[in-house]
Amino acid sequence: MSTLPVEAIRVLADRHPKPSSLKFQYGTAGFRTLGNSLDSVMFRVGILAGLRSKKLDGKTIGVMVTASHNPEADNGVKLVDPRGEMLEAAWEGHATVLANAPSTDAFLEALEGFVKAAKIDLSKPSKVVYARDTRPSGPALVAALEDGFKALNVDARNAGVTTTPILHYLVRSINTKGTKDAYGEDSEEGYINKISTAFKKLVAGKPASPPLIIDCANGVGAKAAAEFAKVLGDALPITLVNTDTTTPGVLNHQCGADFVKTQQKLPPSLASHLKPGQRACSLDGDADRLMYFYLDERGQFHMLDGDKIAALVAAFIVELVKAAGLEEKVRVGIVQTAYANGGSTKYLTERLPVKCVPTGVKHLHHAAEHYDVGVYFEANGHGTVLFSPETQRILAEHQPSTPAQSTAITHLINIVQVINQTVGDALSDMLLVEVVLAHKSYNGYEWDSLYEDLPNRLVKVVVPDRTIFKTEDAERRLVSPPGLQARIDDLVRKYASGRAFVRPSGTEDVVRVYAEARVRAQADELAFRVAGIVYDETGADPTQRPA
Ligand code: G16
The missing domain is CATH 3.30.310.50 (Alpha-D-phosphohexomutase, C-terminal domain)
Known part of the structure; x- marks a missing residue:
């Protein structure tokens, strides 16, 4: 039975002392606070990620360095479990305890106690894949994280600067590689190709839509969005705005999904781009949230938030399930939080089972797993759709009895490929929305009319x-x-x-x-x-x- 490399950890831990005045907490989306106070947290998370991997028999764990929608000066870190889902809740508490040990000695003591209590076999391998967003504090924090990996001799793969959902995709792809559940090629290119290939199949033969404007929040989503624009070509004409990832202070500033949701107005930088009737969307700083909006003929702003996305997408999936002749076998359900607009909850509960859970994608994700098809979106635009393994098997094996059934099943199978089922993904969700709009021939106004939001x-x-x-x-x-x-x-x-x-x-x-x-x-x-x-x-x- 191996033991902790205490001396290696001690030497490196001394280089990353915990600031005595601060108390850290693994919250809604990991540790998140001012970037310049997170050095010790990053080092310790590096070790914790390695231990999590050992505990799970050497499966690859993800580490994402981001503060998402927060101001640029903030940063954060969250762990991703092997299927691409958020870290198991029980380990959040362990993360908080380890992050708050006041000294190197106290940290080592807490670490040894934890390894024993959690029965972690230290002889197992440990593998991690990690990435960061574009925040200026990112490189130094990643260096501290890498010291944590070094201290425990973790086999760590650097996925560079990329979006949170791509990191989640990579984790699942790496862990399922070569199995019957293989999720996709474990690279950014593999992600773009998987999603865009399915998208092109779904919109084939549909009339070309007017260009979609994407506000990239001056964040890391700009890079992936540019890749999609290139690969999709005429299948979806795209105009990118707010793609500046190098000028200090511009990230999420007066733009992005959180700005749109909280201010309920057009980001000023889009005023010269958006024409009445044209649809546009905003990503957040790490591209896991999506808000749509449009201007009416009088130039008035209308927001299509996560609730509206859930209603649009759920109705379309229900329609396809019926058309495929599967309504007895595949039940669609919705998961929301307290932030869901009362108008949306009323509209949805009249049609489908709806569950309300606490804020945080992790809560919605787990609740959505209880449905055959679980559609979950927070009002802030964070969400995705989960197809249970059994539903995916049914789709693969069902013998359609009419051409219409066959078409509906093919659409459903492609929809599964467009969706990033590991976590909310602004770009994959955006393509899903575009598929529905193309199939229904909806513009923003028609989509908006599904139900009326309460102010x-x-x-x-x-x-x-x-x-x-x-x-x-x-x-x-x-x-x-x-x-x-x-x-x-x-x-x-x-x-x-x-x-x-x-x-x-x-x-x-x-x-x-x-x-x-x-x-x-x-x-x-x-x-x-x-x-x-x-x-x-x-x-x-x-x-x-x-x-
Ligand atoms: C994170 C979580 C979301 C949550 C949001 C706000 O989003 O992943 O589930 O809705 O924070 O949470 P709170 O109200 O607790 O601050 P993101 O996009 O910032 O990672």
């Missing part, structure tokens, strides 16, 4: 300690601080179709307040009044009132 408002509140906020009922109700939920309930009752909730963010040092109501002014008022209650209750800095 809503999302605000951030800076509080002294967000950990005092505890929730229940899929984050729809607060249990702490005591009494706060009752005050929110009292307020909400005063608004027609009113709904509001408060939850601590897992990616930013803020508390989020969401509100919706029948009319815009009331949704805004409700959000700001709930935010006001949060200030009163927690003694938050009144100069930090939400903008």
Whole structure:
């Protein structure tokens, strides 16, 4: 039985001391905070990733260095499990404990205790694939991560600068290589080819669509989007905007999916590109979120968010399943979070089973696995569609009895290939949306008309300690601080179709307040009044009132 290479770890750990004043937490999407405070976390995550691989008999684990939609100065890191899904929840706690050990000695002690408790066989191999986004703090943080790999002698493959969903794709492809579940060629090129080949088959014979404008948030998605534009050619004319990944300060600034969702307006940089009626979409900083939008004839902005994507895609898949004669065997279900617009929840529950889970793709992903086809999207545009292994077997083996059934099955099989089933993927989701729009001959307006959104408002509140906020009922109700939920309930009752909730963010040092109501002014008022209650209750800095 091998033991931990304690001396090798000690020498390297001393080069990556934990800042004494900071407390780290593995949150909604891994560790995420100011990039310049994450050096020790990266080193320790390098070791943890190696241990995770050993625990899983040498399967390849993914490590992504990104802070996604956050401001450029932030950075973060998250681990990806062998099938391309998020790290198992129990290990999030271990990650937090290891990240917070105050000294090298304490870290080594925690590490030894953990290896013993988790019964990790250190003689097993350890393999990791890692990547980063375009943030300026990335290279130094990756160097710290690599020191962690070195300390444990991990066999680590550098996937360079790429999107989060491509890293997830690589993890699954590497681990399934040569098996009957082979997911794809384990390279960025393999990813682009797999998805674009299926897309071309799905839109073959459909009239050419007007160019799609993609706002790349000045992030890493710009590179993959350019590759897609090249490979897709006339199958989907694309215009790329906000592709500057080198000028400091521009990442996610006044552009990108989070800007569109929270500001509910057109990124200023798109004003000269977008014509009335034309559709466009925004990616976020690591290209795992997607927001669509269009301007009407009066130049008014309309947003098509994750809820609208879920409704569009689910309806299309249900239609194909029926056309294939499989409605008795393949059930489609939806997973949402508390942020789902009340209009979308009403529309969807009238048609399909819908489940509500806490924020975070990991929660949605697991819930979606319970359906034959699970469509999950957060309102912020983060989501995908999962086809269960059994459903994929049915699609492969079903004998169609009519040409129409045969066409529908072929479409479903190609749709499985277009979708990145490992995690939310803005570019793969975008192509899925484009397939549906082409098949239904929908423009933005027709898609938007599926149901009407209730006006809503999302605000951030800076509080002294967000950990005092505890929730229940899929984050729809607060249990702490005591009494706060009752005050929110009292307020909400005063608004027609009113709904509001408060939850601590897992990616930013803020508390989020969401509100919706029948009319815009009331949704805004409700959000700001709930935010006001949060200030009163927690003694938050009144100069930090939400903008
Ligand atoms: C991450 C998660 C998403 C979540 C978002 C906001 O997105 O992957 O599931 O919706 O953070 O989370 P919170 O409200 O807890 O801050 P991303 O795109 O930033 O990785």
